[in-house]
Amino acid sequence: MTKDFDEGIFLNHLAPTTPWPFKIPIERAEGIYLYTPDGKRYVDLISGISVSNIGHRHPEVIDAIKQQLDKHLHVMVYGEFIQAPSNLLADKLTGLLPPSLNCVFLVNSGTEANEGALKLAKRVTGRSGLVSFHGSYHGSTHGSMSVSGNETKKAPFRPLLPDVNFIHLNDFANLGTITTKTAGVILETIQGDAGVRIPSKAYLTALRKRCDETGALLILDEIQCGMGRTGTLFAFEQFGIVPDILTVAKAFGGGLPIGAFISSRDRMKQLSHSPILGHITTFGGNPVCCASALSTLEVLTCGNLLSDVNRKGKLIEDLLVHPKIHEIRRAGLMFAIDFDSEERVHRIVSDALDNGVICFWFLSHPNSFRIAPPLTINDDEIRDACQVILKAIEKS
Numbered sequence: 452m453t454k455d456f457d458e459g460i461f462l463n464h465l466a467p468t469t470p471w472p473f474k475i476p477i478e479r480a481e482g483i484y485l486y487t488p489d490g491k492r493y494v495d496l497i498s499g500i501s502v503s504n505i506g507h508r509h510p511e512v513i514d515a516i517k518q519q520l521d522k523h524l525h526v527m528v529y530g531e532f533i534q535a536p537s538n539l540l541a542d543k544l545t546g547l548l549p550p551s552l553n554c555v556f557l558v559n560s561g562t563e564a565n566e567g568a569l570k571l572a573k574r575v576t577g578r579s580g581l582v583s584f585h586g587s588y589h590g591s592t593h594g595s596m597s598v599s600g601n602e603t604k605k606a607p608f609r610p611l612l613p614d615v616n617f618i619h620l621n622d623f624a625n626l627g628t629i630t631t632k633t634a635g636v637i638l639e640t641i642q643g644d645a646g647v648r649i650p651s652k653a654y655l656t657a658l659r660k661r662c663d664e665t666g667a668l669l670i671l672d673e674i675q676c677g678m679g680r681t682g683t684l685f686a687f688e689q690f691g692i693v694p695d696i697l698t699v700a701k702a703f704g705g706g707l708p709i710g711a712f713i714s715s716r717d718r719m720k721q722l723s724h725s726p727i728l729g730h731i732t733t734f735g736g737n738p739v740c741c742a743s744a745l746s747t748l749e750v751l752t753c754g755n756l757l758s759d760v761n762r763k764g765k766l767i768e769d770l771l772v773h774p775k776i777h778e779i780r781r782a783g784l785m786f787a788i789d790f791d792s793e794e795r796v797h798r799i800v801s802d803a804l805d806n807g808v809i810c811f812w813f814l815s816h817p818n819s820f821r822i823a824p825p826l827t828i829n830d831d832e833i834r835d836a837c838q839v840i841l842k843a844i845e846k847s
């Protein structure tokens with residue numbers, strides 16, 4: 452018997468993250484669909500947690516990856532050699548951003564992008580204080596975890612970074628916590644794992660102003676809400692503010708692992724002296740990942756994919772009407788759907804799964820499940836998936 456999808460190997464020899472993994476064997480994926488070896492098809496309504504924004508195995512991305520595979524894989528640690536994929540990616544990405552975000556540090560994941568951003572804020576300001584938000588999730592390494600809000604998840608790993616204060620989103624009174632001792636303020640432009648929490652424009656304007664007054668650097672984490680998820684390439688574009696540092700990952704790589712923190716050249720060059728090599732990475736800017744990311748950016752920014760995100764989001768919102776739903780929070784195609792209990796959410800998610808639609812929970816908001824489909828999903832696919840979810844809600 453082939454070992455490819457052996458459950459025993461999966462359970463005994465791959466480290467677990469929960470006692471109850473989905474355990475679906477996946478043989479291949481295409482567009483919005485995942486396929487098991489025995490031919491069962493699932494709709495990936497969560498994009499592998501906000502990664503497959505242009506669908507699985509987009510043909511242009513696969514082509515770009517294959518072309519790079521025939522040239523070279525890793526040749527040198529980040530920052531030494533000039534390589535076409537990272538050059539072209541940095542050129543494309545900075546061309547899509549405001550002029551003050553003109554320098555990209557390529558890393559391998561979201562948490563690593565945030566680690567770099569936090570270090571950059573400390574290095575540039577010469578301060579140590581960090582301010583973050585209740586409910587936030589910025590990653591699982593020590594620094595990112597230190598600025599993440601979920602105390603239950605953090606407690607066993609203390610001590611973490613000192614000098615981190617948490618404030619509430621949209622609460623103007625808390626802005627005084629940001630002072631001239633604050634190196635950086637880190638915020639998901641749209642909070643993901645808090646259950647899709649959206650700041651008001653007035654709040655983000657005031658936050659930007661407070662950072663300017665105190666000299667604290669504003670770090671916007673768009674690892675989950677960026678790359679077109681909310682209808683613009685980056686969510687901050689909808690709020691009339693520009694961060695000092697932007698972090699991206701997840702959908703940035705089109706299915707391969709890559710992240711980045713992005714800031715001004717002036718700030719970024721401080722990581723190259725006193726000490727030199729103040730922030731380094733072996734695989735950051737991996738050529739195959741960069742080729743995939745560049746192609747993903749090209750797909751995202753040509754045609755009407757982004758301008759159609761809100762219409763598709765509204766269609767899902769209009770279809771998902773049921774008395775058991777307490778609230779829907781939505782930004783583009785990023786949804787949290789609230790119910791009266793965690794148990795009901797589990798019943799709905801597992802019934803939808805049995806019927807071929809993958810939804811998922813949030814890290815810090817148990818009464819909700821998430822929907823974040825590939826932006827490429829079409830109207831018929833939306834209608835079919837919503838039917839399955841409505842039936843699951845009815846049965847729950």
Ligand SMILES: Cc1ncc(COP(=O)(O)O)c(C=O)c1O
Pocket residue numbers: 560561562563565588589590591639643644672673674675676700701
């Ligand atoms: C907003 C946000 N920041 C950071 C991360 C961490 O990214 P990664 O899992 O690539 O380290 C995540 C992952 O879910 C995220 O949603």
